[in-house]
Amino acid sequence: MNPELLSALAIFTLAILVGFEVISKVPATLHTPLMSGANSIHGIVLVGGMLIAAEARDPLSYVLAFVAVVFGAANVVGGYVVTDRMLQMFRKKPAAPKAAAVEGE
Amino acid sequence: MPQEWLYTIVFLAWLAGAAMFVIGLHQMNSPATARDGNRVSAVGMAIAVGTTLLYLATRPEGLPMAAWLIILVGFGIGGGAGLYMARNVQMTAMPQLVSLFNAVGGGAAALVAVDDYIHVVGTPAGSVSTAVFVVLGAVIGCVTFTGSLVAAGKLQGLISGKPMNVPGGRLVTIALALVAAGGFVVLVLGAAEAIGLDSTASTFVLGAVIAAGLLFGITMVLPIGGADMPVVISLLNSFTGTAAAMAGFVIGNPVLIIAGALVGASGGILTKLMADAMNRSIRNIIAGGFGGGEGTVPIFTESGGSVRAVTPDDVAIQLAYASSVIIVPGYGLAVAQAQHAVRELAELLEARGVDVKYAIHPVAGRMPGHMNVLLAEANVPYPQLKEMEEINPEFDRADVALVIGANDVTNPAARRPGSPVSGMPILDVDHARSIVVIKRSMGRGYAGIDNELYTNPKTGMLFADAKAGLAELISAVKAV
Numbered sequence: 243m244n245p246e247l248l249s250a251l252a253i254f255t256l257a258i259l260v261g262f263e264v265i266s267k268v269p270a271t272l273h274t275p276l277m278s279g280a281n282s283i284h285g286i287v288l289v290g291g292m293l294i295a296a297e298a299r300d301p302l303s304y305v306l307a308f309v310a311v312v313f314g315a316a317n318v319v320g321g322y323v324v325t326d327r328m329l330q331m332f333r334k335k336p337a338a339p340k341a342a343a344v345e346g347e
Numbered sequence: 348m349p350q351e352w353l354y355t356i357v358f359l360a361w362l363a364g365a366a367m368f369v370i371g372l373h374q375m376n377s378p379a380t381a382r383d384g385n386r387v388s389a390v391g392m393a394i395a396v397g398t399t400l401l402y403l404a405t406r407p408e409g410l411p412m413a414a415w416l417i418i419l420v421g422f423g424i425g426g427g428a429g430l431y432m433a434r435n436v437q438m439t440a441m442p443q444l445v446s447l448f449n450a451v452g453g454g455a456a457a458l459v460a461v462d463d464y465i466h467v468v469g470t471p472a473g474s475v476s477t478a479v480f481v482v483l484g485a486v487i488g489c490v491t492f493t494g495s496l497v498a499a500g501k502l503q504g505l506i507s508g509k510p511m512n513v514p515g516g517r518l519v520t521i522a523l524a525l526v527a528a529g530g531f532v533v534l535v536l537g538a539a540e541a542i543g544l545d546s547t548a549s550t551f552v553l554g555a556v557i558a559a560g561l562l563f564g565i566t567m568v569l570p571i572g573g574a575d576m577p578v579v580i581s582l583l584n585s586f587t588g589t590a591a592a593m594a595g596f597v598i599g600n601p602v603l604i605i606a607g608a609l610v611g612a613s614g615g616i617l618t619k620l621m622a623d624a625m626n627r628s629i630r631n632i633i634a635g636g637f638g639g640g641e642g643t644v645p646i647f648t649e650s651g652g653s654v655r656a657v658t659p660d661d662v663a664i665q666l667a668y669a670s671s672v673i674i675v676p677g678y679g680l681a682v683a684q685a686q687h688a689v690r691e692l693a694e695l696l697e698a699r700g701v702d703v704k705y706a707i708h709p710v711a712g713r714m715p716g717h718m719n720v721l722l723a724e725a726n727v728p729y730p731q732l733k734e735m736e737e738i739n740p741e742f743d744r745a746d747v748a749l750v751i752g753a754n755d756v757t758n759p760a761a762r763r764p765g766s767p768v769s770g771m772p773i774l775d776v777d778h779a780r781s782i783v784v785i786k787r788s789m790g791r792g793y794a795g796i797d798n799e800l801y802t803n804p805k806t807g808m809l810f811a812d813a814k815a816g817l818a819e820l821i822s823a824v825k826a827v
Binding site for chain 2: 246247250253254255257258259260261262264265268269270271272273274275276277278279280281282283284285286287288289290291292293294295296297298302303304306307308309310311312313314315316317318319320321322323324325326327328329330331332
């Protein structure tokens, strides 16, 4: 195997261990936002979509890259916004009633 | 030389983005810093995506017009759709939206892998390791794509939440897995030039592998009950992370590898935590057949004990003159969208000097932590929401425990061996001086067993839909 692949495997292994460590400390109350937050992070595959778009030279590749970019962008943008919407509700005190009425109804 | 410098800068920016994902996830440890954590992670994402575009645009060969169009128009459409759905979704529909975003993420990973395969096959770049990662990425991405769509459909009610038997049963699923595994071996051997495989044949094999992956996602999730969907979504989330990491190996991109591995590991841990909280093993869940979801037919208790029905007026008096009340909200409350009504009742009681707290079981709602989100949306102050370990000792001192749409998580049978819920952590609702249960009927929970709490002499049953029952209680308390 070439050196680049070996160092990529090392990065992969260490990142898995970091993932285990970071997540095992999250309280159950935050599991839904956490799942959603982790979900947005794998939207990084958008970068992969952009890289294949740059190399696309034939109709099939254009289509594959286009759908990949659309999917990846929906994952990233939607994921972060929806996680933020959930988390902004975790507050110590109720918000002003007016704001709540607009948000809730 | 400048080109090399540029790549170094881009690489460092990718690394910074990856580091921000880790820091962001770490900050999600506590409700106080969670929102900032998500933002740190989002900034990391913006950096990673932004520098990628910058890098592509400033390469000596530049970025062709078609690629610009694909990236900008695709981002506009996908991002716009994601933004619209994320802004407008009801909080109760959150789990299916997460599943939908997971599906498109998996789909994108599969598409990237397929495109790479088409370009590297038969070229010097088409090494064995590339073939391994490409095929793995394509299969895992396909499984998550269809699997997550089925999961979302079940939660949305588009597909029955009941466990569904696929024609041919598990044999079909196993056969599909064998097709995918066999295709994988053939493609890798082909890349190793151990067997002769021309590009038409390899495209055909890849097509078969993709089709098997897509069908496998469907046959894997269909037989699983709606109640187990959150665990399944979490598992598929972990798969998507892994698929993204595989795509990262193929294109040699560190940020994809790190982010994918992070999500793969975190999704795995989260899946285990969720399954533990429900006292189910992951293997058991995937084997399916448990958890009928919303379609449970009301079944009246056939055996032992009689239940005592109470009227809203009785309950209102009990609540109004109590000094401490613990509210136990469950799945039924989420389904009836009664979280605003429950907050109104709690405020009324507090105005009368009653101490009100909420007991939140880790799996209350449709996903772990979902109930906290729903109550937070209804403006319930966060400190009033108590986790199971914290609230359980307090039931001994509570005058009234008001159970709204929660079932299995309150069943004392869990403390004894020999019941399907045995060993499941439960809320000690039966320790309260008096218990009121708002429930539509004597229908059973997911576990499909009778709840001994309902036949307890201390328990009064208020038979009503959660929202209607709470509305009656609110007007009755006002009249006291």
